[in-house]
Amino acid sequence: MNPYYGVRRLGPYLGVIQVIDVGDACAYSTNGRSWRIRQETASGRFRWGVAQLSTENMDEVQIVGADNLVDALKQQPAVPFPIRDRFELWLLENKNRLPLALLRTRYKATDIEQVNDPHWRPFLKTDTGFISATLAEMEKNNPRNGWPIPHRDQLESQINVASRPMPAAQWFERLDDGGGRGIDGLRLHDDEPGRIVSADHFPELLISEDWSDDIHRGLVADYHDWYAPSLLAHQNISAKTRRRLERAACKRPKSLLSHYPLIPEVIDQEAIDVALVSAKLMNAG
Numbered sequence: 001m002n003p004y005y006g007v008r009r010l011g012p013y014l015g016v017i018q019v020i021d022v023g024d025a026c027a028y029s030t031n032g033r034s035w036r037i038r039q040e041t042a043s044g045r046f047r048w049g050v051a052q053l054s055t056e057n058m059d060e061v062q063i064v065g066a067d068n069l070v071d072a073l074k075q076q077p078a079v080p081f082p083i084r085d086r087f088e089l090w091l092l093e094n095k096n097r098l099p100l101a102l103l104r105t106r107y108k109a110t111d112i113e114q115v116n117d118p119h120w121r122p123f124l125k126t127d128t129g130f131i132s133a134t135l136a137e138m139e140k141n142n143p144r145n146g147w148p149i150p151h152r153d154q155l156e157s158q159i160n161v162a163s164r165p166m167p168a169a170q171w172f173e174r175l176d177d178g179g180g181r182g183i184d185g186l187r188l189h190d191d192e193p194g195r196i197v198s199a200d201h202f203p204e205l206l207i208s209e210d211w212s213d214d215i216h217r218g219l220v221a222d223y224h225d226w227y228a229p230s231l232l233a234h235q236n237i238s239a240k241t242r243r244r245l246e247r248a249a250c251k252r253p254k255s256l257l258s259h260y261p262l263i264p265e266v267i268d269q270e271a272i273d274v275a276l277v278s279a280k281l282m283n284a285g
Helices: 054-062 066-074 135-143 151-161 216-227 237-247 253-262 269-284
Strands: 003-007 015-021 024-030 034-040 046-054 087-092 098-107 169-174 182-188
Touching: 003 098, 015 066, 015 253, 024 066, 034 066, 046 054, 054 066, 087 182, 098 169, 098 216, 135 151, 151 216, 216 237, 237 269, 253 269
Parallel strands: none
Antiparallel strands: 003 015, 015 024, 024 034, 034 046, 087 098, 087 169, 169 182
16 A cells, blocks of 8 residues: 555644555654654554654654654655545535535545534634635625624534534545545435435535525635635646636735645646745745
């Protein structure tokens, strides 16, 4: 089995992580340059190493009891690695029972866990910076009485309300044609385990952008644009979507610079290069 792969971090979304997995030890990186080590102990549990390793000094790396991982680190191919977390847990829309929002992913079927909490969360609790241009414009034209509701909270409510009153979630194994084979889940109908859902019924990014209301549709698009630098690291998105995400990512140059090593394809290299230079100047200042 190829030890080099990428996975998406969700619950909430935190981007793509690179993995080097040799069985009894793993290395993880969010940028392809620095790596954290996790080793199996004599008791069979895994523990994190204290230090981070850099690709700049791999020739000097020594990890007690993990010679295979050291060899894999030294022989690693260029990032990004292929993303292989093909098992996906989706929150289902209440009316059409189709994928609404991505909750979790797993690389191996043996890692699929029972679904207990289908609530979708857009950000970590400490991440309060999200501003939706759509909501900001609406609030400017129609000021709200009382205490303002954070845009992140309005997005979280919109998605979860669409799954209620009895939220259901289902694991799918994504297929080569982009579709998905239903597995187990929470509050599923009898005919849903084993069903085949076609590719066009899966959201391309993190949550469905198919909403009848312009404000709801704009809020979801703003959320994806906010995460554009890390979403560009996804490997199965259309050229149209990648072009849109690149435009949005150029508005967040420092985040783009951080995620750039993991981006597999660039459409407008000139615009991206300008944003990267801007980010480096910001960091230098």
